[in-house]
Amino acid sequence: MRTLRTFGLTLLAALSTSLAFAQTPAEVVPEAHAVVERFATVTKLTENLSKTNSRRERGSVKFGGIEGKIDSWSAKPDRQKVTLDLGGLGKMVSGCDGEAAWISGDLTGSRLLSGMDSYSARLESAYASALKSGEVYESMKNLGRETFEGKECWKLEFVAKVAEGLDPLKTLKARTSQEFYEISSGLLIGSNATMDGEMGSGPLSTVYSDYKDFGGVLLAATKTSSAQGVKMVYVTDAVEFDTAKPEDLAPPLEIQKMLEAAAAKKTE
Amino acid sequence: MRLRSLAVLLCAPLALACQQPHVCTAACEQGLVSSAPEAHAREGETTPPLELEARPAQALAAPAKQALDSVAALAAFDQAWQEIHDSHFDPTFNGVDWDALKLELRPKAEQAKTRDELRAVIGEMLARLGQSHFAVIPSDALPAMAGAHDESGGLGFDVRLRDGRLFVVSLEADGAAAAAGVQSGWSVRRIGDFDVEAALVKAQAAASLGARQLAFRLWAVAHGSINGPVGGHAAVSFLDGEDHPVELTLERKKRNVTAHEFGPTLPTFYLEFASSIVERAGKKIGTLRFSNWFLPVVKPIDDAMETFRQLDGVVLDLRGNTGGAAAMTMRVAGHFFAESKALGVMSTRDSKLNILAFPRTVNAAGEMVTPFAGPLAIVVDETTGSASEVFAGGMQALGRARVFGETSAGAVLPAVTTVLSNGDTLLHALGDFETSTGVRLEGRGVVPDVVVPLERARLLAGHDAPLEAALDWIANPNPNH
Numbered sequence: 001m002r003t004l005r006t007f008g009l010t011l012l013a014a015l016s017t018s019l020a021f022a023q024t025p026a027e028v029v030p031e032a033h034a035v036v037e038r039f040a041t042v043t044k045l046t047e048n049l050s051k052t053n054s055r056r057e058r059g060s061v062k063f064g065g066i067e068g069k070i071d072s073w074s075a076k077p078d079r080q081k082v083t084l085d086l087g088g089l090g091k092m093v094s095g096c097d098g099e100a101a102w103i104s105g106d107l108t109g110s111r112l113l114s115g116m117d118s119y120s121a122r123l124e125s126a127y128a129s130a131l132k133s134g135e136v137y138e139s140m141k142n143l144g145r146e147t148f149e150g151k152e153c154w155k156l157e158f159v160a161k162v163a164e165g166l167d168p169l170k171t172l173k174a175r176t177s178q179e180f181y182e183i184s185s186g187l188l189i190g191s192n193a194t195m196d197g198e199m200g201s202g203p204l205s206t207v208y209s210d211y212k213d214f215g216g217v218l219l220a221a222t223k224t225s226s227a228q229g230v231k232m233v234y235v236t237d238a239v240e241f242d243t244a245k246p247e248d249l250a251p252p253l254e255i256q257k258m259l260e261a262a263a264a265k266k267t268e
Numbered sequence: 269m270r271l272r273s274l275a276v277l278l279c280a281p282l283a284l285a286c287q288q289p290h291v292c293t294a295a296c297e298q299g300l301v302s303s304a305p306e307a308h309a310r311e312g313e314t315t316p317p318l319e320l321e322a323r324p325a326q327a328l329a330a331p332a333k334q335a336l337d338s339v340a341a342l343a344a345f346d347q348a349w350q351e352i353h354d355s356h357f358d359p360t361f362n363g364v365d366w367d368a369l370k371l372e373l374r375p376k377a378e379q380a381k382t383r384d385e386l387r388a389v390i391g392e393m394l395a396r397l398g399q400s401h402f403a404v405i406p407s408d409a410l411p412a413m414a415g416a417h418d419e420s421g422g423l424g425f426d427v428r429l430r431d432g433r434l435f436v437v438s439l440e441a442d443g444a445a446a447a448a449g450v451q452s453g454w455s456v457r458r459i460g461d462f463d464v465e466a467a468l469v470k471a472q473a474a475a476s477l478g479a480r481q482l483a484f485r486l487w488a489v490a491h492g493s494i495n496g497p498v499g500g501h502a503a504v505s506f507l508d509g510e511d512h513p514v515e516l517t518l519e520r521k522k523r524n525v526t527a528h529e530f531g532p533t534l535p536t537f538y539l540e541f542a543s544s545i546v547e548r549a550g551k552k553i554g555t556l557r558f559s560n561w562f563l564p565v566v567k568p569i570d571d572a573m574e575t576f577r578q579l580d581g582v583v584l585d586l587r588g589n590t591g592g593a594a595a596m597t598m599r600v601a602g603h604f605f606a607e608s609k610a611l612g613v614m615s616t617r618d619s620k621l622n623i624l625a626f627p628r629t630v631n632a633a634g635e636m637v638t639p640f641a642g643p644l645a646i647v648v649d650e651t652t653g654s655a656s657e658v659f660a661g662g663m664q665a666l667g668r669a670r671v672f673g674e675t676s677a678g679a680v681l682p683a684v685t686t687v688l689s690n691g692d693t694l695l696h697a698l699g700d701f702e703t704s705t706g707v708r709l710e711g712r713g714v715v716p717d718v719v720v721p722l723e724r725a726r727l728l729a730g731h732d733a734p735l736e737a738a739l740d741w742i743a744n745p746n747p748n749h
Contacts, residue, residue: 055467199624202618202619229618229698253630
């Protein structure tokens with residue numbers, strides 16, 4: 001069902017984008033979902049996400065004079081575990097099983113995320129999050145042309161549906177994000193989001209670049225994020241598909257125990 | 269990949285707020301640091317001019333006097349200026365007209381003939397901010413200081429500056445100083461090449477140095493002379509309890525420290541850790557002491573807290589702890605809270621990062637545990653800096669700890685490093701910290717609930733007055749009853 005809908009959207013996207021690029025005097029601005037579908041088609045993400053069940057990305061991260069390794073696992077439908085090995089700062093692991101999200105660091109200790117922190121993690125853990133499912137968003141708009149990093153882009157705005165227990169107004173900013181899709185190539189080249197939760201708040205902007213073919217799918221090998229006044233550069237060196245074992249996505253022991261305790265508390 | 273969640277993850281350990289006395293000391297002494305102590309504070313400025321000096325591990329070994337062309341000099345100067353322009357947490361730059369300062373100093377940078385001259389200009393620019401954690405770390409510092417900063421050995425004593433004299437405040441039981449009969453309360457006149465009086469005269473010439481800054485500075489310099497490679501010797505001049513001169517040659521014995529490599533732009537840290545259980549007035553009290561907030565001390569702290577769980581109280585002695593990765597305060601605070609609490613907020617120009625206690629509800633064995641609920645006392649003085657102040661100030665503001673001793677360093681800004689085009693490293697603060705009650709600690713420090721000054725007479729009598737006051741409070745929290 002999902003695949004059929006995706007195909008349908010792809011066709012629609014192809015139509016929409018071709019209209020958009022006709023550059024008629026009164027420019028036709030494609031629908032947001034059409035821009036996303038074009039991106040998914042150009043990168044072969046649609047095909048990849050339907051064919052594969054898990055993905056592993058490995059690479060490096062640099063920020064503030066610190067260098068580390070990153071190992072990220074994602075699996076259908078919405079599981080993820082990301083491990084950062086920051087050398088002298090130890091390891092930091094974050095994860096989500098579709099319901100519970102957590103972080104655990106050698107330095108920081110462990111924590112089950114709550115509120116908007118948890119919701120944001122759940123949104124981003126969806127295996128097909130790049131396709132921007134209409135089930136997730138209450139609105140998707142194309143705000144029109146905008147220059148981003150010197151490139152002409154469609155600027156899309158997404159507002160995620162409000163989750164149970166969250167205040168719709170207070171979380172609106174954190175539920176809202178913008179993405180920039182290059183008009184000429186169809187590629188996603190930037191995004192703006194707002195972090196706003198118990199852990200902290202502030203803007204997060206990301207530039208996606210250096211698209212490379214990883215096993216038949218085009219992925220941005222370099223992602224440069226700016227948050228909390230720091231620039232963070234993630235470089236993906238290798239991507240593999242369908243190699244995940246259950247233990248690869250399992251949380252650390254401390255988190256497992258915390259999840260068990262939380263579940264027991266819920267059933268009391 | 270989840271960039272949003274990762275960003276939060278990554279920002280936490282960035283709260284690197286620390287002083288490194290050993291590096292600062294030698295760099296200053298050797299004239300390697302562009303921002304000399306006296307250049308760090310503006311006239312009348314109360315902000316402590318404590319700088320974190322570090323050496324890039326993979327730095328270019330370019331001699332300080334090496335000739336420099338004006339293009340290279342300007343490139344490095346402009347980069348340093350721009351980095352701070354773009355990342356300083358305060359858009360007013362602590363009241364400094366940052367654009368005007370560039371116009372003023374850029375011609376000086378252009379005229380710099382050597383790397384040292386350029387460092388002096390950049391150092392002057394940083395000093396105008398009058399804030400902690402802004403410094404230039406010379407690229408040639410590493411090879412020049414590599415041997416001098418093996419701190420695995422030590423003479424076996426620690427010092428503090430009071431009333432213009434440097435007093436021995438503690439002795440290692442198996443150290444050379446104790447073996448030679450040195451006692452707490454003796455004063456130190458010279459350690460090797462480090463002449464205390466001469467250093468004091470030099471430091472006091474810097475009129476803007478306050479008492480706390482001066483005390484920290486001298487402690488840092490002394491540390492650089494006390495510690496060094498195992499087997500090295502130092503001639504030390506003391507005055508005993510009756511002020512009679514005592515001349516000793518002491519050998520540096522292996523210290524009980526863990527060497528920790530933090531990253532490519534910072535030096536090796538030699539981490540100290542100690543814990544014990546003491547009895548006082550029938551109460552059992554756990555004591556913890558560690559020198560920096562870094563990974564190797566995480567497990568020892570967790571293990572110690574596991575053994576402290578049923579005790580009557582805990583004393584955390586943060587004297588001599590100059591900071592580290594402030595993110596670690598989240599973990600340690602979690603030992604003392606059953607529910608998440610914010611120690612405070614680190615603010616950058618457009619973001620806020622809450623320093624939260626992560627309650628420690630599962631131990632290393634995977635067993636559910638209850639965080640320690642008994643009284644916590646924290647001991648501080650002017651050598652308590654940065655991440656230690658985040659912890660002490662944060663716990664104090666939440667009413668979870670009672671603080672004893674003397675006011676801490678007041679150097680709390682979280683910082684990162686950037687390698688400049690000339691190979692030097694720029695250390696620059698990018699955030700500020702306020703406790704949960706809105707108290708800004710930069711410049712102010714953590715003011716103890718119970719001020720317990722160091723007194724020579726008490727030292728000579730073998731007492732550690734601040735620590736004993738903390739133990740007494742736990743042993744008898746309400747003496748009127």
